[in-house]
Amino acid sequence: xxxxxxxxxxxxxxxxxxxxxxxxxxxxxxxxxxxxxxxxxxxxxxxxxxxxxxxxxxxxxxxxxxxxxxxxxxxxxxxxxxxxxxxxxxxxxxxxxxxxxxxxxxxxxxxxxxxxxxxxxxxxxxxxxxxxxxxxxxxxxxxxxxxxxxxxxxxxxxxxxxxxxxxxxxxxxxxxxxxxxxxxxxxxxxxxxxxxxxxxxxxxxxxxxxxxxxxxxxxxxxxxxxxxxxxxxxxxxxxxxxxxxxxx
Amino acid sequence: xxxxxxxxxxxxxxxxxxxxxxxxxxxxxxxxxxxxxxxxxxxxxxxxxxxxxxxxxxxxxxxxxxxxxxxx
Numbered sequence: 001x002x003x004x005x006x007x008x009x010x011x012x013x014x015x016x017x018x019x020x021x022x023x024x025x026x027x028x029x030x031x032x033x034x035x036x037x038x039x040x041x042x043x044x045x046x047x048x049x050x051x052x053x054x055x056x057x058x059x060x061x062x063x064x065x066x067x068x069x070x071x072x073x074x075x076x077x078x079x080x081x082x083x084x085x086x087x088x089x090x091x092x093x094x095x096x097x098x099x100x101x102x103x104x105x106x107x108x109x110x111x112x113x114x115x116x117x118x119x120x121x122x123x124x125x126x127x128x129x130x131x132x133x134x135x136x137x138x139x140x141x142x143x144x145x146x147x148x149x150x151x152x153x154x155x156x157x158x159x160x161x162x163x164x165x166x167x168x169x170x171x172x173x174x175x176x177x178x179x180x181x182x183x184x185x186x187x188x189x190x191x192x193x194x195x196x197x198x199x200x201x202x203x204x205x206x207x208x209x210x211x212x213x214x215x216x217x218x219x220x221x222x223x224x225x226x227x228x229x230x231x232x233x234x235x236x237x238x239x240x241x242x243x244x245x246x247x248x
Numbered sequence: 249x250x251x252x253x254x255x256x257x258x259x260x261x262x263x264x265x266x267x268x269x270x271x272x273x274x275x276x277x278x279x280x281x282x283x284x285x286x287x288x289x290x291x292x293x294x295x296x297x298x299x300x301x302x303x304x305x306x307x308x309x310x311x312x313x314x315x316x317x318x319x320x
Contacts, residue, residue: 097291
């Protein structure tokens with residue numbers, strides 16, 4: 001895979017985002033990072049191979065702020081070749097504590113911001129021919145998880161949106177897909193599960209993912225494949241990278 | 249917030265009848281104090297008290313009073 005000469009926007013500089021940025025940069029891409037925490041992006045930028053990488057602060061919980069920011073990015077950096085949406089919050093809450101404002105916040109960050117970025121980046125003049133988009137979903141979108149209604153619903157919404165948008169944007173030559181990671185060794189996952197350490201639920205979950213816990217690099221590999229021409233006939237679908245969890 | 253108000257809040261989160269909990273009540277004696285209740289406690293501390301409660305801290309709670317003290 002070779003992304004030389006390609007400009008890729010990547011949202012989220014966490015575990016999966018950082019690993020994906022590093023891989024894509026090592027394959028020649030120029031990376032534009034978006035995250036609400038500038039220090040985190042600068043840390044990732046310092047690890048990237050190649051030149052011309054940059055970052056912009058973006059608060060994905062304020063969906064209205066995305067359009068003007070992307071207009072500025074296109075003006076300063078030119079049209080882009082790819083977009084990867086890794087930003088998201090784990091959001092573990094029992095139903096009785098999941099009020100509307102909480103649900104809306106999760107949907108804003110995990111889903112509405114994704115659609116908004118796709119809307120803005122697929123306007124004429126914002127993208128180059130062969131534009132590719134990948135969103136990070138979750139196996140929870142298929143199997144659900146106790147206390148993760150908002151999170152799983154947001155990831156299911158992303159999968160459904162990608163199925164629709166792939167059809168709508170195909171005439172423009174744009175492909176869209178999602179990757180659904182199983183349990184992955186990231187700071188977000190650790191935060192979401194540490195109160196359950198040693199419980200039966202956690203042990204059963206671990207057993208179902210019989211190839212073991214994914215590393216962020218495993219997810220990055222799938223994203224790179226979906227952004228590349230190797231997957232030129234793949235669109236509107238979700239690729240699980242889950243150590244066997246969905247089929248166990 | 250008084251101790252009585254905090255206990256009422258805790259009883260609500262644990263879905264217990266009012267008057268069930270006392271400061272000296274041992275958490276291990278409460279059937280409803282399971283992983284779901286602990287998660288609810290994390291959310292309540294964050295929403296109502298602006299405090300970050302970790303899994304490690306939760307495991308250190310032995311009595312209702314330990315939780316009340318954390319609510320300060």
